[in-house]
Amino acid sequence: MQSLIIAKKELKLLVRDKLTTTVLFALPFSMILILGFLLGEGFGQKTDDLMRISILNLDEGKGLDNKSWADHTIEDIVSTPNIKVEIIQNKQLAQNLVKTGKRAAVIVFNQNFSNKVNVCSFLSTGVNPFHRDGVYLEKLDVSIIKDTKQPATSAIIESVCQIALLRIVMPWMIGQAFEKLGDPEFIELLGKEVSLPVPPSLRLLIPKEKIPLGELLELASGKDVALARNYREKVGAGIQTALIGQFKNYNLTGKSWASLTRSINPTETDKTLTLYQNEDGAGILKRGAIRYQILVPSFTVMFAFSLILISGWIFVAEKRQGTFDRLLGTPVSTINILIGKFLPIVLISLFQILFLLAFGKILLGIKIGQYDWSITNWMTSLIFLPFATSICVASFSLFIGILAKNETQLALFSSIPVCLFALLGGCIFPWEMMPDNAKNLSAFTPQGWALDAFREIMPSAFDTSTDFQLILKSSLVLLTMGLILTFMTWGIFERIRLGHAKA
């Protein structure tokens, strides 16, 4: 009961302090907005070293395995290490992206791409798509929309496209050609072209010096049409087997680069295939911009912990004003005084965190949670985690507050949990931008744990799954840190109360 009286008083003081409102609410609010403007579209995306290839797929035909050749080509590019593929939804968007310079080039597989590839062949009737430098794109109904202001990047993209097409079209053509070797028609052709010398001992039967292979086979079949055909097929198969034997390292019937080259299944690389997302947001506030998915949790966590400074300040002011001694002079038990000081900080912190999340959701259009979350998941993310964070904040506040004897000490002490930990925890520079050693250090900071968890509830473009284990674990770590600190604070408090230490 008496702790509630103290809590009410503390809350009154906190609210009357104009600085509080500014630092706790307006500052993170404006920081997020300002940085939202300043930071480019790239911020908030995984800063991987992957090269992004944007593709517009308009292919309507079917190719090998009843799958369009465009899909085969995309699959090929995606499997290339260090390259990720982004699918652009429509032509207008593709043109816009290039026109605005957001993409250097977009590869377009047009409607007839599959049909064109299907008719590519070494045969005289087929289309030959090759030339000295690679593939004629227009012969395959492929085009590339290029930004003339980014010639280097678009040249690289084009070259990636060329190589992929070679890897698709070449095995397809070889495989087809090789199949032709077993065709009776081909053997008939071969039978006319290849003449075998007749040994002298057989000249009686065949009164020629040379006999074409076809005639020989016909002779052997004794005018039996079916048998003749069978012989021709056997020759065809023989030739194929011989060739396969000769070129053991290749699967000439493969029709795909991997099987043609008999590549051992390549170690599964991270294939990243994504749909284009408008990462820059809309409107003046750039609503929905992907960078807010990073900025909002970062600043929420950072400013949640900056409450330490304010509540610590009020604590130190209490000491300076002498009211702390007066408080200790009352019959109120130490634990009640502690709870009285603890509760309002938890409340304000909780309110602040939820306020900033709501601000992010409503004004900046950030995504929080997923439609398929259960009630428990929502509770874990929006109640348990913020609560655990608030407990940790309050514990830090009181710990620093009880240690600091004056405002200077407070500023000094609190700079560790407020600034240093925020930096190490990844609130100022995202982990992606930090060296690995620094990442390990973040595990020692409450901000690191809190941020880990808060980013988990706000899915980013690449990682849309939620690790509730991590959220729970982080919350428990925050609670534990809080508990330990509160215990220590209580100890110091009691020592002061019993006259063993000075406030």
Add this chain to the structure above:
Amino acid sequence: MTLAHSVILKIQNISKLHGHFKALNNISIEIKRGEIIGLLGPNGAGKSTLLSIISGASTSTTGTIHLTGEQIQPGNLQLRSRIGLVPQDFAFYEDLTARENLIFFGQLYGLNGTTLANKVNEILEIIGLDEIKNDQYPRFFSGGMKRRLNLGIALVHSPDILMLDEPTVGVDPQSRNRIFEAIKKINTTGTTIIYTTHYMEEAESLCDRIAILDRGKIIAFDTLENLLTLAQSTINFTIKNDRHENFGLLRKNLPSLKESTTPGSYSLTSCKNPTPEIINFLVNGQIEIINLNVDSPNLEKVFLTLTGRHLRD
């Protein structure tokens, strides 16, 4: 012995060490219920330290203090509601109004409802802050108003003993009078008062008994009247038509009489005030007095006599 004269506070052999420095040195005094006790001593004598130990805010190195038989210790929280301390430095919330401050501390001592409301109104009247506006924060109070609020907060739980640590430092005479009146008024309701000061005038005018504290030691503890006997007073007088036989007579009666360089001027220093005797003698001898002044004893002189130093440096 009536309850009014029973011992309320028994301080026995209290010492307080800061390292090797003895802030308090074996202090033993007994204070009776309803007394106004003055604790007089120069800066650094140990007054605040003693009050802090009595209030239970800090521990003594040795010794015990009993409040009506119950030992005062920092862990003994029940006793705290029987003690009120007005700290030397201001101690209130600058951003809560005077009323809010009083209500807050009143609640912490378990007061509520109309009891609390009445008590708060009563105190605001006693300390003369009942007419200030409700939205005026102590941050903007004058020094005197701050002092009075500081006093008021210690009264809200009606303590048996009220301890004031130099409550008039830096206040205007008007506020000082208000504070004095408040203390006297509180005392009439039976509250025992311990009043700490380094102004001897305050101790002289307010206190029933005065303890003189110097360098952590109580060097005297008695009524003002008795304390003053410890100091000597000096009387200076000049007479007209100085005649030798007169002086001889005077000399005979008052052997310590000294003749000054100015003819006809004499001075006499003694423990007992000799004024009536001298005036009697001069009047009877029909000696005309030109000039007579009495340098009567005060606590300053008592202190000087006892320590060889001045109370204020």
